[in-house]
Amino acid sequence: MSVLAIAHRAGNSLAGLHEANALGVDVIECDVHEHRGRLEVRHLKTAGPLPFLWDRWELASASAPRLGLRELLEADRHGTTFMLDxxxxxxxAARSAARLLHELGHDRPLLVCGRHWPSVELLTGLPYVRPVLSARTRAELARLRTRLVTGSRVHGVSVHRSLLDKTLVGELLDHVEVVMTWPVNDTGVLEGLLTIGVNGIISDEPDLLAALVAGRE
Structure with missing residues (x-):
């Protein structure tokens, strides 16, 4: 199969959605949070009762408008393959997403990933869902390797690039169709990952994603 070009966080805004579709990427990823009964797509996290959203060096007002997953899916005009993180x-979030997808009559392929695997597995009963299990740390990777051998089959895995080597990628591909990794925002890093067999590239860089798509022609 071709190497998947996955636009990291592009689904967290309507502008990002349209820009990623214009690039012709295969998958558009969005971060899905359940907050006070509503599914929101955003990278920033809430801070309890404090009036802001945050992530490391970034702050935003908690009162600013937030894009909902419903609005994102309804705005799509390209038959986009989304990946819900x-x-x-x-x-x-998984239970609310299942209800929303049913309400919208969604039936297109949809990747669902996360580091909390019970959430991902809750949606595997939907015929169009392709489950992807994520691992960010060495402890999570160790659990993932055991899970792939002893549990039900999943479509793919998403593993931080610092944990990967050629032997591990080969092992993972014995159990899944797609081995994704992130962050991939540099051409040199991309070439190294393709060399060891990674077939899903998660990137924030439009130029890198465009080059990946153009390389198939």
Missing amino acids: LKGRHTR
Whole structure:
């Protein structure tokens, strides 16, 4: 199969959605949070009762408008393949997403990923969902390797690039169709990952994604 070009966080805004579709990427990723009964797509996290959203060096007002998953899906005009990255160590977002997808009559392929695997697995009963299990740390990777051998089959895995080598990628591909990795924002890094067999590239860089798509022609 071709190497998947995955636009990291592009689904967190309507502008990002349109720009990524214009590039011709294969998958558009968005971060899905359940907040007070509503599914929101955003990278920034809430800060409890404090009036802001945050992530490392970034702050934003908690009162600023937030894009909902419903609005994102309804705005799509390209038959986009989305990847929903479910956030949080609970299944509320997954349960709400299942209800929303049913309401919208969604039936196109949809990737669902997350580091909280019960959330991902909750949606595997939907016929169009392709589950992707994520691992960010060495401890998570160790659990992932065991899970792939002992559990039900999943479509793919998403593993931080610092954990990957050629032997591991080969092992993972014995159990899944796609081995994705992030962050890939440099051409040299991209070439190294393709050399070891990675077939899903998650990037924030439009030029890198465009080059990946153009390389198939």
